[in-house]
Amino acid sequence: MGPNRTYLLIAPAMLVIGIFMVLPLFLAVAYSFMTANPYGGVTAPATFDAYLQFLYQRDFDDSLVFSPSYALIILRSIYLAIATTLICLVLGLPVAWYIVCQTPERRRVLLFAVTLPFWINTLIRTYCWILILRDEGLANGALRHAGIISDPLPLLYNDGSILLGLVYTFLPFMVLPIYSTLERIDPRLIEAAHDLYASRAAVFRRIVWPLARPGALAGATLVFAPALGSFLAPDLLGGGKKLLIGSLIQMQFTSSRNWPFGAALSTVVTVVVLTVFVIRSRRAQEERR
Amino acid sequence: MSGAKPFDWRHTPGLSAYTALIFLFFYAPLLILVIYAFNSSRLVTVWAGFSFKWFVAVANNGSIRDAAFNSVIVAIVATIASTAIATAGALALERGRLRFGRSAATALIAMPLVVPEIVVAITTLIFFSGLGMHHGLVNLMIAHTVFCIPFALLPIQARLRDMGGTLEEAGRDLYADEWRLFRRVTLPLLIPAISAGAIMAFVVSLDDFLISMMVSSAGSTTLPVYIYGMMRLGVTPEVNAISTILLAVSIVFVAAALLVGRRNRFA
Numbered sequence: 001m002g003p004n005r006t007y008l009l010i011a012p013a014m015l016v017i018g019i020f021m022v023l024p025l026f027l028a029v030a031y032s033f034m035t036a037n038p039y040g041g042v043t044a045p046a047t048f049d050a051y052l053q054f055l056y057q058r059d060f061d062d063s064l065v066f067s068p069s070y071a072l073i074i075l076r077s078i079y080l081a082i083a084t085t086l087i088c089l090v091l092g093l094p095v096a097w098y099i100v101c102q103t104p105e106r107r108r109v110l111l112f113a114v115t116l117p118f119w120i121n122t123l124i125r126t127y128c129w130i131l132i133l134r135d136e137g138l139a140n141g142a143l144r145h146a147g148i149i150s151d152p153l154p155l156l157y158n159d160g161s162i163l164l165g166l167v168y169t170f171l172p173f174m175v176l177p178i179y180s181t182l183e184r185i186d187p188r189l190i191e192a193a194h195d196l197y198a199s200r201a202a203v204f205r206r207i208v209w210p211l212a213r214p215g216a217l218a219g220a221t222l223v224f225a226p227a228l229g230s231f232l233a234p235d236l237l238g239g240g241k242k243l244l245i246g247s248l249i250q251m252q253f254t255s256s257r258n259w260p261f262g263a264a265l266s267t268v269v270t271v272v273v274l275t276v277f278v279i280r281s282r283r284a285q286e287e288r289r
Numbered sequence: 290m291s292g293a294k295p296f297d298w299r300h301t302p303g304l305s306a307y308t309a310l311i312f313l314f315f316y317a318p319l320l321i322l323v324i325y326a327f328n329s330s331r332l333v334t335v336w337a338g339f340s341f342k343w344f345v346a347v348a349n350n351g352s353i354r355d356a357a358f359n360s361v362i363v364a365i366v367a368t369i370a371s372t373a374i375a376t377a378g379a380l381a382l383e384r385g386r387l388r389f390g391r392s393a394a395t396a397l398i399a400m401p402l403v404v405p406e407i408v409v410a411i412t413t414l415i416f417f418s419g420l421g422m423h424h425g426l427v428n429l430m431i432a433h434t435v436f437c438i439p440f441a442l443l444p445i446q447a448r449l450r451d452m453g454g455t456l457e458e459a460g461r462d463l464y465a466d467e468w469r470l471f472r473r474v475t476l477p478l479l480i481p482a483i484s485a486g487a488i489m490a491f492v493v494s495l496d497d498f499l500i501s502m503m504v505s506s507a508g509s510t511t512l513p514v515y516i517y518g519m520m521r522l523g524v525t526p527e528v529n530a531i532s533t534i535l536l537a538v539s540i541v542f543v544a545a546a547l548l549v550g551r552r553n554r555f556a
Binding site: 002003005006007009010012013014016017018020021022023024025027028031040041091094095097098099101102110112113114115116117119120121122123124125127128129130131132134136138168171172187190191194200203225226228229230231232236245246249250252253259262263266269270273274277 | 298299300301304305307308311312314315316318319321322325332333373374375377378380381382385386387388394397398400401403404405406407408409410411412413414415416418419431432434435436438442467489492493496498499503513516517520524528529532535536539540542543547
């Protein structure tokens with residue numbers, strides 16, 4: 001295939017994604033420097049107000065007052081995304097290792113079982129936890145039935161339930177990349193280590209983990225990025241009271257009608273996520289050398 | 290250590306029980322949803338016998354039918370558009386000579402997978418409103434086509450890489466021109482992968498919530514957006530029933546994609 005035809009074939013994909021995805025990202029950056037229109041959208045003049053809002057609030061007399069509430073939401077989102085990533089790593093690594101140890105036939109079945117949740121609607125997967133965790137839900141019902149509690153425990157609408165929802169949503173993203181790096185493990189390495197009297201712990205530390213690390217790194221990126229901007233878990237399981245960046249951004253375009261602030265928040269999220277991805281691919285390239 | 294079992298690194302004590310627990314964690318909540326959907330009681334958590342009545346109620350709900358119709362229309366258009374674009378793109382990436390811009394093209398196509406959904410949702414909203422485009426379903430079709438492209442592309446690209454170029458070279462040796470080569474050799478070999486990619490794109494489009502919620506307008510509500518509205522009002526048997534239907538549709542389609550894709554290897 002000649003170069004002309006090649007570019008002709010790749011052009012539609014690049015044009016569609018370029019125009020309808022990348023261009024809007026830059027448009028959002030532009031919007032973040034505009035003034036909010038109380039009816040939605042933006043107006044002149046250009047200002048830094050949206051970014052000042054991260055740390056300050058404009059008082060009635062137009063003076064800036066320090067108010068860290070939005071900064072705290074951002075920090076809490078980052079903290080929950082990191083916690084999600086670490087929990088997924090701890091939960092997912094043994095599962096990936098277990099699948100690697102199976103026969104090819106069983107591997108295929110187990111891999112399908114890990115992948116399937118990814119294709120099931122996140123809305124519905126998150127909603128399932130409301131059924132389990134709410135006051136009249138399955139967990140409280142079972143505990144009451146067993147006579148352990150008389151009043152329902154507040155299992156929903158806290159950081160714990162958000163974290164649970166995030167881990168539930170993103171755990172497959174951690175298992176799969178770790179699996180695909182561990183799959184290439186050479187069994188002779190492990191057998192040799194055992195012949196040299198290495199304990200199971202030593203085999204894990206010296207052989208399995210170093211091989212799993214690139215996969216874990218890829219998995220961490222794939223979990224952290226969507227967890228940071230997640231909307232459904234904090235909205236449905238956090239009850240909308242415990243805001244995270246995702247729900248805060250969404251609010252700016254619906255009830256709050258502050259498009260520049262929403263655009264500024266989303267610009268910050270994009271920059272953080274793209275930075276994480278760039279660092280990861282640099283690291284991956286270095287490790288390959 | 291005489292008498293000890295021979296070392297088997299494939300077996301770690303307790304690991305299979307642990308993995309079973311994780312799979313329980315994945316699937317038990319979904320199973321609970323399905324069971325509740327067949328509960329005849331309006332009080333969701335009190336079991337009062339097996340019943341299809343909530344499914345009947347969902348089927349008779351005009352708003353749900355309208356939303357489902359919108360979802361299917363958008364998904365069909367987005368699937369056709371994204372699969373066509375992705376097939377061309379995969380051919381260019383795997384068979385073409387990209388002297389420059391290969392990594393840029395790969396990065397660009399991966400963008401919908403990398404950028405968080407909420408960011409895609411609001412930037413698309415800003416873009417359409419900035420252009421003054423308020424075309425309801427058309428806006429949704431465009432937005433869905435964009436994020437379906439990488440999902441349609443991955444299986445096609447993988448298939449092109451797996452099958453190598455030998456059959457195409459044989460065709461070229463027999464003086465087939467580029468178009469005939471594509472029609473008679475490459476396309477027939479690619480059909481299973483293209484079908485698998487199309488099914489994946491369809492599922493991803495059908496399931497999308499966040500982007501649809503921000504981009505859709507009053508007349509163009511899709512099914513997940515409508516279900517979300519129902520969920521906000523509380524846990525009801527109808528929500529369980531419609532969620533179970535959507536769950537079943539996803540599982541059936543993904544299993545189909547897997548079966549179609551697997552036929553590949555024997556072709």
